[in-house]
Amino acid sequence: MQSRQLNRRQYFNELATTSEKYFIPYIKRYRQVGKGTKVLEIGCGDGGNLLPFSRMGCDVVGVDMAEGRIRDARKFFQENGAKGRFIASDVFLLKELRHQFDLIVCHDVIEHIDDKEEFMHKCKQLLKTRGGNFHFLSCLADAFRWASADMPKPLPLAPAFLSPASDEIV
Numbered sequence: 001m002q003s004r005q006l007n008r009r010q011y012f013n014e015l016a017t018t019s020e021k022y023f024i025p026y027i028k029r030y031r032q033v034g035k036g037t038k039v040l041e042i043g044c045g046d047g048g049n050l051l052p053f054s055r056m057g058c059d060v061v062g063v064d065m066a067e068g069r070i071r072d073a074r075k076f077f078q079e080n081g082a083k084g085r086f087i088a089s090d091v092f093l094l095k096e097l098r099h100q101f102d103l104i105v106c107h108d109v110i111e112h113i114d115d116k117e118e119f120m121h122k123c124k125q126l127l128k129t130r131g132g133n134f135h136f137l138s139c140l141a142d143a144f145r146w147a148s149a150d151m152p153k154p155l156p157l158a159p160a161f162l163s164p165a166s167d168e169i170v
Helices: 008-028 050-055 069-079 116-124 138-147
Strands: 038-042 058-064 085-088 103-105
Touching: 008 050, 008 069, 038 050, 050 058, 050 069, 050 103, 058 069, 069 085
Parallel strands: 038 058, 038 103, 058 085
Antiparallel strands: none
């Protein structure tokens, strides 16, 4: 195990830096992101990826099944004077989150999902019905891992587009 995985604050800061330097500029190539953008991170862990979004004025929600990571996210956001909502749960059990988000970020999570196609369809239920056309981002490194894994049907998820008019993943 690397020291950054033991030092949660260090890991939080590294994720925030990565998100600010790489994820956000990449996403901005496809859609506007800023004040009022509603961003959900599935599998948010300590919330580091969401910090730069919050600083930009986005309304951020992080969901993770690990209660300890959610406690850390709340603590780290408070220490940074940032706003965010963090929930310990399976995101798909939270009916109140349906059709709420402009953007879903998922980093280092999808490789743990057995049925990736079903996961993508469930993600669509969390998006605004008239949202923009870029909705889901996963780390590019994950795509390379999937390509080398023994998977029957890898999905091209960097980026994956969910058409608002259909259930099709393009």
